[in-house]
Amino acid sequence: MEGISSSPEEHTASEGEEARKITRESPSPGNHVDQGFPQATSSANISQLEEKMRRKLQFFFMNPIEKWHAKRKFPYKFIIQLIKIVLVTFQLCLFAHNRYNHVNYTEDNRVSFSHLFLLGWDSTREINAYPPGAGPLAVYxxxxxxxxxxxxxxxxxxxxxxxxxxxxxxxxxxxxxxxxxxxxxxxxxxxxxxxxxxxxxxxxxxxxxxxxxxxxxxxxxxxxxxxxxxxxxxxxxxxxxxxxxxxxxxxxxxxxxxxxxxxxxxxxxxxxxxxxQMSLSLEAEPYKLACKGDKEYVTDNKIDQILRSILNILVILICSMSLMLCSRAIYRAQLLKELTVQFFRQAYDKELSLDGRLEFLNVWYIMIIVNDILIIMGSAIKEQIERNQFTNDQWNVCSLFLGTGNLLVWFGVLRYLGFFKTYNVVILTLKKAAPKIFRFSICALLLYAGFTFCGWLILGPYHMKFRSLATTSECLFSLINGDDMFATFSVMSKKSHLLWWFSRIYLYSFISLYIYVVLSLFISVIMDAYDTIKQYYKEGFPKSDLHTFMGAPSCDDVSSGLYRTQSSSSLNATMNSLFCCNFYRSAYSKIDGGGSSLNLL
Structure with missing residues (x-):
């Protein structure tokens, strides 16, 4: 392989002149052009270009461990994600404890006020029981x-x-x-x-x-x-x-x-x-005030506030770094995609397929960017709450941002488990089944919507579980999972015999259709995708034209230091001489300096 055996200095000296003599010729067998591609439109120098482009793409799609062996570059984005998981989880645990105490305290005070100021209030109304143990508190x-x-x-x-x-x-x-x-x-x-x-x-x-x-x-x-x-x-x-x-x-x-x-x-x-019936209720909205406590109390040193502020600031800094690095990675990936599209267009006279283009869009990075934004906003609100800068209750808004952000952070751990074959089966199965599940869910939701509107209209006045559209949907979803079936049948009022018999037909048909048919088909869709993934592991995964061009780097190549050569510089010189478009020339020059670390995460 000429592009690999020759030294980078020889490449740099010869590429600029040889690239100007490009003619449409068939590549020699040693040029490593995979079967299924049109013949390359280049001289022997294109063989070097192909190898360097292939090497760059192979490095781009490596995982952090392989990149460490390939170029000995420290996976700083990977380490930042690990630090972020620890800090964000620790922050959430502290906030969850404080929020529980706050909400529990305000709710207990509301109950106390109900006993003090509501005529007819008793302790049975303090428990959310189903079915309710008492009727509505009202005056008549x-x-x-x-x-x-x-x-x-x-x-x-x-x-x-x-x-x-x-x-x-x-x-x-x-x-x-x-x-x-x-x-x-x-x-x-x-x-x-x-x-x-x-x-x-x-x-x-x-x-x-x-x-x-x-x-x-x-x-x-x-x-x-x-x-x-x-x-x-x-x-x-x-x-x-x-x-x-x-x-x-x-x-x-x-x-x-x-x-x-x-x-x-x-x-x-x-x-x-x-x-x-005039319903009687009590509302109690809490507002935090600045306390005037004992000045000799130990809180005068404000140790707790300083520690919490340091934690909030660390979380905001780590998430900001993660946000910038992932945004930069997505931007550079798109630059590399445009360069690859231009390479396929010039070297093979063909367009890169849609599957190949989508390979450059890393959904994990997008998810990380979203959770970084949520956690930064939640941490900022949390800091203001702890500094008593909010007089009204902002705990729920803060918990929404921090909880959703932490959920996505832990979802991101699946990416790293995906580097191992055993765990990657789950991710690949979900990815394979997702389009079929989406199409299947549309059909199932249409049936579900029909049952929901029908039950709400007909049974609503006579059944407590169907009194609103939301409770009707919740009731039907519970029935799909086998929850509280007998109570749903027995609570139906017998004021109208016609509607009582209709409720039996309605419930039996819905339960039978969704439990015995829809859920079984849903499971079969996922099992079919799972069997397909297992077959792929035995016979090989289907490859897009991009992966067919790249091939798979061997373990010896990864650890041999091959990827630590200055191939990017010679590739940049050749691409600049080969392509006349200044956009791709400048785009590649942006990738060139740090692009090798593009996908370290």
Whole structure:
């Protein structure tokens, strides 16, 4: 092989002149042009060009271990990914622990407020059970509505009786008056006896302070004294609002201070349906406050905040480096693709196939870029949360970014397992089955959508699992996996015998179709792809024109130092003399300097 046996210095001296004498001739047998390619349009010098192009492409598609043996170049992007996995996972574990304590604390306070301010609340409503152990908390009579207001009012002004360390939203701990607001239709008069009404859909609001009074407070009497009234025919929603401050000592530890919060509490009466049932609920929105604690406390050195800030900054720096390196790798891969396309066009007078072009698009890099962006955004929000720069609750937004980013980071580990044959079977099977699964899923989803809309429409009013489109879809998906089948059958109301019998036919047909037919076909599609991959391992994988041109480097070639020669410089000189296009000339020159480390990840 001339391109390999000759020294790089001899190549550089002769290539520039010989490349200008290129004519369309058939390559000699020693030129290593694989079968299936058109005859090359070059002289003997093209043989050298082919070998150098082949060598560069072989190196591009090597894994990090092979590249280390080939050029002794340190796989820095691979090491960055390993460091990123450790730091990001450690960061997530700390944040998950703190977020659980925060969410659990705010939810426990909401339950405490419900006991203090909601008339009729009991502990059975604190557990999300299926089927529910109790009906909705609601008021049905005028007296119940005003009694609920009086109960919340009494609980607010008797806050000292609560076990929790609650205080009023006032510097002197004096109770500011709670605010009662009504949201009514602008005009809403109903005369049911003669089927007449007056209606204006515009919603107007009016608010009044429930000031503290001597003796027993009566909300109904207080509202009448202000020449106001509650018109239940036009009432859409009513709210009693007030704020409560508290301090969480549980967060305090060797290096962590207590947390201070303000809860904006709202007792909500929802009458939007106007069906005689006004639901009663409580909302409590937490806002973090700056604490004024003991100055001699150990938290004065701010050790915990410094350590967490260092971790956040390290994660942001590592992810930024990973983002830049992977973006550069994708850019250089596209430059190399354009160079390869131009080489095939000039040397073989043919276009590189679509499969060959797609080989240069590394989906793993794209996934890494996405998770880097998510983790950087999540870490920035986390740092602001820990520095108390957010007054409102941003924990959910931060957890969404960090959780999704960490999920993709761990998915990326599959790339490195793919370097081993045993583990690569799973990845190749999913890749092979993906197009068939996509086409199969479209057909299955059409059937699923039909059953979903049908069940929602027909069974919704009579079955609690079909009351909305979302719950209908969740119910059907659970049935596919064999979950809670008997309860789905038994909960159906018997108010309509026709619909009861329809529900049986509907459920039996859906379960039979999806469990016995659709799932079996789905499994067979994956097993077929798995059998194909196993056959490929025995007989060889199908190759695109790109891989046919490259061939497979032998272990001796990889470790012999062949790839450590200055072949890129001579290849660059030959390509510059061969191709007249300045774009590809400049593109290759960008690849040339560091392109050999293009795919170290």
């Amino acid at each position: 009579k005028l007296d119940e509505f005003y009694n609920a207001l009086d109960y919340a009012y009494a609980g607010y002004y008797n806050l000292s009786n609560a076990i929790g360390p609650y205080s009023y939203n006032d510097e002197n701990n004096n109770p500011p008056p709670p605010v009662f607001c009504q949201f009514n239709y602008k005009r809403g008069i109903i005369n049911g006896f003669n089927e007449s009404y007056e209606f204006n859909a515009e919603i107007v609001s009016s608010c009044v302070n429930f000031t503290k009074s001597e003796g027993l407070f009566s909300s109904q009497k207080f509202i009448k004294e202000l020449n106001l009234e509650v018109d239940f025919a036009s009432l859409v929603r009513a709210e009693l609002m007030f704020s409560i401050k508290t301090i969480n000592f549980r967060a305090a530890g060797p290096i962590t201070p207590p947390d201070c919060f303000r809860f904006d509490v709202a007792v909500v009466f929802d009458n939007e349906d106007h069906d005689g």
